Amino acid sequence: MGLFFSKAAPENPRRDSPAPASDCRSRIMVKTDDFFEHEIKAIILGPGDSGKTTYWRQLRNLYANGLTEDEKVALIPLLRISIIEDMKRMVAFANESSIYLPEQIRNEISYLESIDAAIDDIVPEIADAISKLWECPVIQKVYEQASFLCSSDHSSFFLDKVKEIFANDYYPSPEDIIKSRIRTTGINELRFLINDKKVILADIGGQKCERNKWKVLQGINVVIFVVSLSDFNQMLFEEKSEGRTEDSIQLFEATIKSKGFSNLPLFLVFNKVDEFRKKFCKYPDSFRKAYPMYQGEMSDPDAAIQYIISTYKSRIPTDRPENAHLYTYVTCAVDMEEMRSTFEELALKMISI
Numbered sequence: 001m002g003l004f005f006s007k008a009a010p011e012n013p014r015r016d017s018p019a020p021a022s023d024c025r026s027r028i029m030v031k032t033d034d035f036f037e038h039e040i041k042a043i044i045l046g047p048g049d050s051g052k053t054t055y056w057r058q059l060r061n062l063y064a065n066g067l068t069e070d071e072k073v074a075l076i077p078l079l080r081i082s083i084i085e086d087m088k089r090m091v092a093f094a095n096e097s098s099i100y101l102p103e104q105i106r107n108e109i110s111y112l113e114s115i116d117a118a119i120d121d122i123v124p125e126i127a128d129a130i131s132k133l134w135e136c137p138v139i140q141k142v143y144e145q146a147s148f149l150c151s152s153d154h155s156s157f158f159l160d161k162v163k164e165i166f167a168n169d170y171y172p173s174p175e176d177i178i179k180s181r182i183r184t185t186g187i188n189e190l191r192f193l194i195n196d197k198k199v200i201l202a203d204i205g206g207q208k209c210e211r212n213k214w215k216v217l218q219g220i221n222v223v224i225f226v227v228s229l230s231d232f233n234q235m236l237f238e239e240k241s242e243g244r245t246e247d248s249i250q251l252f253e254a255t256i257k258s259k260g261f262s263n264l265p266l267f268l269v270f271n272k273v274d275e276f277r278k279k280f281c282k283y284p285d286s287f288r289k290a291y292p293m294y295q296g297e298m299s300d301p302d303a304a305i306q307y308i309i310s311t312y313k314s315r316i317p318t319d320r321p322e323n324a325h326l327y328t329y330v331t332c333a334v335d336m337e338e339m340r341s342t343f344e345e346l347a348l349k350m351i352s353i
Helices: 052-063 069-096 103-113 124-135 137-149 155-160 174-179 211-216 244-257 273-280 284-290 301-313 336-350
Strands: 028-031 040-045 187-194 197-204 222-228 266-271 326-330
Touching: 040 052, 052 174, 052 187, 052 197, 052 222, 052 266, 052 336, 069 103, 069 124, 069 137, 069 155, 069 174, 103 124, 124 137, 124 155, 155 174, 187 336, 222 244, 244 301, 266 301, 266 336, 273 301, 301 326, 326 336
Parallel strands: 040 197, 040 222, 222 266, 266 326
Antiparallel strands: 028 187, 187 197
16 A cells, blocks of 8 residues: 655644634544545554554544444454453463462363364353353452453453353444454555545554554654553563563654654654553552652552653654644543544644644
8 A cells, every 4th residue: 555645734833722622523524535635644653552553443433434344243253262362371371370270160271272262163162161260260360460461451351241252143342342452464544534634544553563664654744653551561462571661662762763753743642541540559560660760659640641741752852843743642542532532632733733
């Protein structure tokens, strides 16, 4: 897919106060024309598991009727595979950590270990086994210790409804769709009209194997970089020994210093605020390990969020061009109304620069 577009001339580069979000409501729509000569090209970047694809998918829900029927049906086996793999990882972690697993779940463990994650024939016994394992207090404790091993921040949500998801008549709900973890490969695009201005918004994979594609992007006018607030106790999908927070900060710094993005307006979106508030007081040691210079109270998640924002802002070079503005937003991509509010504010700012 070509990404060679003419650069739009900036308008009102000094504008600092966005118009009220309501000014933009109902005037954002998605165009599906094959030919779309854009005015603004925006790219969503960020590390894997930051929630940037969820962010992009929520925009589809808000303005483009969400996933197609074929995409929803194709999601079903992916959800089932993720559930099987998540439970396998927890059992493996327990065994590797010498955590005693009760005799009453040994049969379910043996059965689970015999299952091929790519199994075509979904039988009730699979859901029954995983459900029994998930109900075990020891497995629940393992999840508390090793949730970073799971496919997403919402693994417990899917494990809670394992029997429903493995039923023959299962069909993904809107909540299932938005909370599912689907890794982006290649480039996906949405084509917007925002107050009659044409905008192309592209999502590109953030896993390490996908980042080399960022280097060839051209004609970009705006960068939206998504950060996960809640990743401070998680490890990389590709490198289990490397923390996601460290990787995210390093990737952000490298991105804003790179030749292609160093002079562009930057929208820095801090995502997963809901998960962060749940985890912040629960894992204080993990947070201080990820952010060793934090001196605030561990009972004040808002202060910690501001510290995280300042940490990222401190990596921005002081010699960035005057029109390469920085805007920050805190959001929750799985919350449709929260997303609507923050994106409409962002969209108005984006078409004004």
